[in-house]
Amino acid sequence: xxxxxxxxxxxxxRCLSGNFAPIHRQLPITPCTYTGxxxxxxxxGQYVRNGGNPSFGDHSSEDVHMFDGDxxxxxxxxxxxxQTKTAEPCFVNRYILTDVYLGAKSMPNLRLPILPSIxxxxxxxxxxxxxxxxxxxxxxxxxxxxxxxxxxxxRKISVANTGITYHDNRALATCQTGxxxxxxxxxxxxxxxxxxxxxxxxxxxxxxxxxxFGCTGPFGFLKDWTTAHPHVDPVTGDLISFQSSFLPPFxxxxxxxxxxxPNSQTHALHAPVPGVSIPKLMHDFGVSPTHTIILDLxxxxxxxxxxxxxxxxxxxxxxxxxxxxxxxxNPEQVRWFETEPCFIFHTASTWDEPASKINEDCKxxxxxxxxxxxxxTNGNMLYSMGAIKPIEKxxxxxxxxxxxxxxxxxxxxxxxxxxxxxxxxxxxxxxPAIYANTGPKFIYGCSSRDAIFGAExxxxxxxxxxxxxxxxxxxxxxIDEDTQSxxxxxxxxxxxxxxxxxxPEDPIKIFxxxxxxxxxxxxxxxxxxxxxxxxxxxxxxxxxxxxxxxDGHASENTRSELWIIDARDxxxxxxxxxxxxxxxxxxxxxxxxxxxxxxxxPYVRLRTExxxxxxxx
Numbered sequence: 001x002x003x004x005x006x007x008x009x010x011x012x013x014r015c016l017s018g019n020f021a022p023i024h025r026q027l028p029i030t031p032c033t034y035t036g037x038x039x040x041x042x043x044x045g046q047y048v049r050n051g052g053n054p055s056f057g058d059h060s061s062e063d064v065h066m067f068d069g070d071x072x073x074x075x076x077x078x079x080x081x082x083q084t085k086t087a088e089p090c091f092v093n094r095y096i097l098t099d100v101y102l103g104a105k106s107m108p109n110l111r112l113p114i115l116p117s118i119x120x121x122x123x124x125x126x127x128x129x130x131x132x133x134x135x136x137x138x139x140x141x142x143x144x145x146x147x148x149x150x151x152x153x154x155r156k157i158s159v160a161n162t163g164i165t166y167h168d169n170r171a172l173a174t175c176q177t178g179x180x181x182x183x184x185x186x187x188x189x190x191x192x193x194x195x196x197x198x199x200x201x202x203x204x205x206x207x208x209x210x211x212x213f214g215c216t217g218p219f220g221f222l223k224d225w226t227t228a229h230p231h232v233d234p235v236t237g238d239l240i241s242f243q244s245s246f247l248p249p250f251x252x253x254x255x256x257x258x259x260x261x262p263n264s265q266t267h268a269l270h271a272p273v274p275g276v277s278i279p280k281l282m283h284d285f286g287v288s289p290t291h292t293i294i295l296d297l298x299x300x301x302x303x304x305x306x307x308x309x310x311x312x313x314x315x316x317x318x319x320x321x322x323x324x325x326x327x328x329x330n331p332e333q334v335r336w337f338e339t340e341p342c343f344i345f346h347t348a349s350t351w352d353e354p355a356s357k358i359n360e361d362c363k364x365x366x367x368x369x370x371x372x373x374x375x376x377t378n379g380n381m382l383y384s385m386g387a388i389k390p391i392e393k394x395x396x397x398x399x400x401x402x403x404x405x406x407x408x409x410x411x412x413x414x415x416x417x418x419x420x421x422x423x424x425x426x427x428x429x430x431x432p433a434i435y436a437n438t439g440p441k442f443i444y445g446c447s448s449r450d451a452i453f454g455a456e457x458x459x460x461x462x463x464x465x466x467x468x469x470x471x472x473x474x475x476x477x478x479i480d481e482d483t484q485s486x487x488x489x490x491x492x493x494x495x496x497x498x499x500x501x502x503x504p505e506d507p508i509k510i511f512x513x514x515x516x517x518x519x520x521x522x523x524x525x526x527x528x529x530x531x532x533x534x535x536x537x538x539x540x541x542x543x544x545x546x547x548x549x550x551d552g553h554a555s556e557n558t559r560s561e562l563w564i565i566d567a568r569d570x571x572x573x574x575x576x577x578x579x580x581x582x583x584x585x586x587x588x589x590x591x592x593x594x595x596x597x598x599x600x601x602p603y604v605r606l607r608t609e610x611x612x613x614x615x616x617x
């Protein structure tokens with residue numbers, strides 16, 4: 001039976017149909033055909049995209065969410081021929097061998113995934129008893145994995161399905177429910193869990209007792225929830241992260257230096273962040289060169305919500321949004337800034353505004369910290385990503401939004417600027433790493449011509465526009481025009497008006513996908529001889545929905561493409577790489593240079609699906 005036939009007969013859930021449907025075929029490094037010209041900047045590098053790809057993708061449960069599923073990496077490696085000095089694009093995809101994935105493989109009679117769906121934890125109409133049963137089943141399966149001799153032990157519940165980054169010569173796959181997992185480029189094989197000090201299987205005997213994330217001891221399991229978006233400082237190489245928990249003080253903050261940093265006073269940091277009163281769903285945060293911003297927003301992630309007749313993940317529109325700002329290595333000095341309720345999944349950039357005066361140590365003080373993020377006015381996005389219609393019909397589009405937090409006034413915590421920079425939907429923001437915490441001119445991201453980010457459609461998010469925004473121009477315009485705080489918007493044009501613009505200096509430029517085509521989160525690759533910040537290329541995975549059958553299902557022959565787009569004009573497609581199979585809609589990717597691939601740390605062994613577990617696993 002084909003993939004499309006299995007999907008058609010067993011489920012019609014929108015998160016498991018079309019190009020949302022999982023794909024179970026894993027291909028080794030496979031050459032691809034292409035048209036156009038592959039720029040020299042891509043030679044030897046690799047683009048890797050992470051996303052949830054349920055190994056139980058054909059089940060018929062009504063609770064399915066885009067955030068569910070086992071992590072699968074899909075990569076396009078531009079293999080360099082040293083003799084011809086040309087690059088041949090090659091495709092590879094691999095499941096990430098997490099404990100949950102291997103545990104499920106060792107339980108062949110399972111009919112549902114081990115982990116409860118995010119839809120179960122979010123759905124406003126699910127009964128408390130039903131949710132409690134799913135949680136008990138999950139805990140029982142975890143316990144069974146330890147009791148039964150032929151099962152793979154599930155020590156960590158992360159499915160590593162959200163992002164991928166590079167730190168200290170390691171490629172790390174990330175997810176919010178556990179620590180990073182190290183993988184090896186370009187083959188995308190799994191090595192082992194990274195604890196901030198080392199990864200399992202890097203050494204003959206893993207040093208798992210030196211856990212820089214603080215996930216040891218009897219309650220280590222509850223402190224395992226590491227953000228899916230750790231930030232890597234482009235100057236110092238520090239990996240900056242946080243862990244959330246169901247236990248007070250609810251948030252811990254981690255800083256893991258690059259081990260090759262020749263500074264004996266630089267050491268790993270793991271410390272609580274005071275001031276958070278209840279468990280929250282915290283996905284991302286802000287990092288400037290000197291400060292960190294923790295987002296304490298009205299989205300709770302609290303099992304005790306069931307006692308109040310609420311879903312475990314619940315947006316409380318009566319609670320404020322709070323932003324905790326502290327010097328990078330001093331979370332105990334956190335200052336909390338409060339404003340109207342909202343929700344933020346992704347920050348784009350955070351930077352310092354130096355003050356004119358100098359303190360006694362001759363160090364420049366910070367006047368303010370600025371942050372650009374994707375801001376929602378409610379929590380309905382979680383519903384739309386699970387194809388759940390919310391009880392209250394309300395738009396859930398996010399906007400690119402600017403905050404300025406004044407730090408120089410030590411007596412009062414004030415947000416001096418907070419405004420939308422554009423009225424169009426905007427998500428999955430991307431900033432080149434070298435500009436991420438220095439106040440970038442351009443931020444790239446995703447949007448839609450048909451407003452299909454909206455919860456009223458009951459559909460998961462699909463992207464048919466890539467957007468380039470000159471945020472510094474819009475911020476300056478907003479300040480000059482005294483844009484209204486909170487509800488104000490600098491550029492009020494809709495997406496069609498921006499697309500129709502012929503102004504070469506327009507601060508917003510949009511790449512329109514051809515009709516019926518859909519894109520995914522882009523990645524920026526700078527030109528070698530770039531003379532300005534926006535001179536480079538965007539990479540994005542593209543899918544033509546005309547390949548779907550009459551019922552909207554994908555056959556085994558459907559394919560995706562990787563497009564290279566000129567980021568200067570946001571129009572020219574430089575090259576199209578034709579992949580041997582499709583890549584389902586997913587989440588976050590990363591561009592790895594040839595140098596980063598070549599410098600990866602050695603390892604003793606790869607993680608495999610065998611039942612034997614190496615010491616340290």
